[in-house]
Amino acid sequence: MAIDVPFVDRGGELEALVRLVERGTYIPVFLYGPEGCGKTRLLQELVARWRGDAILVYIDAVEEERVNRAVLVGGASIAADALAALASIHPVGRVLATRIQSLVEAIAARLALRGRRLALLIDDVTSALGVERIEWYLKYLQSLAETLAARYNLESIAVVATTSEGVSFERVSRHTYARPRLIWNLDEKAAIELAETLGADATTAENLYLVTGGNPRAIIDVAVSHGWRIDEWVEDVRLTRVEPAAAELMARGLTREALLLAEDPDALREEPDEKLMEAYRILLQRNLVMYKGAPLLHGGRLKPEPELGIGEYYAWQMPVYRKLVQEALRG
Ligand SMILES: Nc1ncnc2c1ncn2[C@@H]1O[C@H](COP(=O)(O)OP(=O)(O)O)[C@@H](O)[C@H]1O
Ligand SMILES: [Mg+2]
Structure with missing residues (x-):
């Protein structure tokens, strides 16, 4: 992004993260929410503002080249050469996300970590590792937290991993080794x-x-x-995101079901049916809808807002998707 956009809102989410870092948790928090809702920005703001006594280690799992983008450390200044040693790793973010222990060792070699609080913030894990590895990964994070806590005699450890993939939420929600939390649009x-x-x-x-x-x-x-031409942007979204989904839905004979979900995403719950589930899966895999029933990061649950396509349990990631799906399928 060429421009610097001032950070707005998210006071509740920042406070929740501060509390989490200060208390620690062995069970990784799996933070999921719509693409572009601000997960990365939130974690980066937390690290940039951090003045507490914990050490924060942020990993951007999708950063391939630049180690100074892939790793940010909050709460301590870490010599550039500590990270420079990692610069030849490729793709740097993904590799470090799966070798956090080595990264923490490199950091511990420069900083007194023993007895401190540590927080690991790993961003965009599903995009980097793929949905097939997400359950393994959360399990890895959970046991890593125990290992690091014991090895450095940490006062506390907290782990947060983020994703925009609704499918990965469904995988992870089957297990007890991760705590799913929702973050939504502004x-x-x-x-x-x-x-x-x-x-x-x-x-x-x-x-x-x-x-x-x-x-x-x-x-x-x-x-x-x-340049503020909303219609031009909507047309772009239609061509790039919605048309391919609409074509798939029609080809599979799921027009009626997709329209029911556009009418009310909770239709899935209210009139459960195989074909409705199939339509939902297509929209889920394409990141157009997602399950929104998990608690919000800062507590409570996201309120239904039918006019925005947000139900009690399911929601369209943005209202524009719902409107465009309706238009495409009504013909
Ligand atoms: N609270 C906020 N205030 C201002 N801009 C924000 C805020 N949250 C996100 N953004 C901006 O919106 C864009 C998308 O945010 P990002 O954090 O990349 O989303 P995500 O990681 O959830 O996909 C970025 O340009 C980011 O700077
Ligand atoms: Mg992101």
Whole structure:
């Protein structure tokens, strides 16, 4: 992103993360939410602002080249040469995400880690490792937490891994070694604040909230790449994200079922049916819908908002997807 966007809102989420880091947890928190809702930014803000006595280690699992992007350390200044030694690893983020122990050892060689609090924040794990390895990975994180706590006699350890893949949530939610937590798009007030900060007038900001559901990446994309032409952005989303999904749904004879889910994503729960489930799976794999029933990171549950396509248990990741699916399938 060429422009620096001021950080808005997320006070509750930041506080929840601070509490988590200060208390520690052996069970990794598996933080999931829509693509572009701000998971990476949230973790990076936490690290950048960190003044507590814990050491925070952030790993961007999808960063391939630049080690100074793949690893951020909060709460301690770590000599550049400690990380430079890792610079020849490729793809650096993914490899480090699976060899956290070596990374922590490299850090511990420069910092007094013994008896401290440690937090590991691993970002975008499903994109980097693939959904097939996600259960293994969370299990690895959980046992790694125990190993590191014992080895360095840590006061506490906390582990957070993030994903945008609804499918990986379903995999992980079958187990007790991870604690799924939801983060959603910005709420109306924050979304409007963000749009206005970027230069939108009040009407544009409100319209943008209604199509993006407060997704900050989408808001920034409309502002920066599309010069506030919302229709142009919607057309882009239609061509790149929704048409291929609509074609698959039609080819499989799931038009009616997808339209039911567009009407009400909780239809899956209310009138369970094989074909409805099949339509849901297609939309889930394409990151257009997801399960939203897990507790929010900062407590409580995300409230249903039918006009945005958010039900009690299931939701469209952005309202625009739901509207475009309806248009594509109604013909
Ligand atoms: N709270 C926020 N305030 C301002 N901009 C934000 C906020 N959260 C995310 N963004 C911006 O939105 C874009 C997408 O956020 P990102 O953290 O990459 O999403 P995710 O990791 O969930 O896919 C980035 O440009 C990021 O800087
Ligand atoms: Mg991210």
